Amino acid sequence: MLTFTCKKEIFHQNLEILRAILDKITADDVDLHPQFMRDSLWNRPNKAPVTYIDIFEDRNVSMGIFILKPGMRLPLHDHPEMYGLIKVLTGTVKITNFSLRKDYAHEHYSHSINAPSHITVERNADLIVDNSSEPCILDPLVGNLHEIESVEGPAAFLDVLAPPYETEIIGNGQRKCTYYKILKEIAPRIFKLEEINAPSWFWNDTYPYTGPQILT
Numbered sequence: 001m002l003t004f005t006c007k008k009e010i011f012h013q014n015l016e017i018l019r020a021i022l023d024k025i026t027a028d029d030v031d032l033h034p035q036f037m038r039d040s041l042w043n044r045p046n047k048a049p050v051t052y053i054d055i056f057e058d059r060n061v062s063m064g065i066f067i068l069k070p071g072m073r074l075p076l077h078d079h080p081e082m083y084g085l086i087k088v089l090t091g092t093v094k095i096t097n098f099s100l101r102k103d104y105a106h107e108h109y110s111h112s113i114n115a116p117s118h119i120t121v122e123r124n125a126d127l128i129v130d131n132s133s134e135p136c137i138l139d140p141l142v143g144n145l146h147e148i149e150s151v152e153g154p155a156a157f158l159d160v161l162a163p164p165y166e167t168e169i170i171g172n173g174q175r176k177c178t179y180y181k182i183l184k185e186i187a188p189r190i191f192k193l194e195e196i197n198a199p200s201w202f203w204n205d206t207y208p209y210t211g212p213q214i215l216t
Helices: 008-023 102-109
Strands: 050-057 062-068 073-077 083-100 118-123 127-130 136-138 145-162 179-187 190-196 204-206
Touching: 008 083, 008 145, 062 073, 062 083, 118 179
Parallel strands: 050 204
Antiparallel strands: 050 062, 062 145, 073 145, 073 179, 083 118, 083 127, 083 136, 083 145, 118 190, 179 190
């Protein structure tokens, strides 16, 4: 938690330390139940396609685990003025991600007030990530909008966000999760995205956290 409350001068140094720590975390460390990797669970009638395990949240950071059924994805969404770290615990995910271009960033930052229907972004290379991969870092501009899809089976990843959703952006109100779809490519790797409602196929259930207590 100290990473996200420290002075700006040492923030990025601490962020790399945090990434190194997350790189060592395994499914066993957070007591991820093996049932989530069994097809029998995801084939149950009315089972949500995503399970979320809430580990910790305060005004500076939130931590949780997302578990995706085979072929499921978190829809393309944003993290307004937030940092995110993703560490895959089991399975493999594909991360399709876009960066906010500085010359268009005002479109995004103002959406908490006026909610523009479109934003302009630059597409980055897709990432294929498993539990042997280093944690991914998504910052307020680079990779800020992304979609995460399970590949060839269920997948689970640890998600760290700072600050959490619902915290205040000075002058812009609370941070909200906004969903998007690709509208068109307007130049090589430059895309116009359209804001949409949360897709009807995306919903989740929850499971209690049974791993070690988080010390603050």
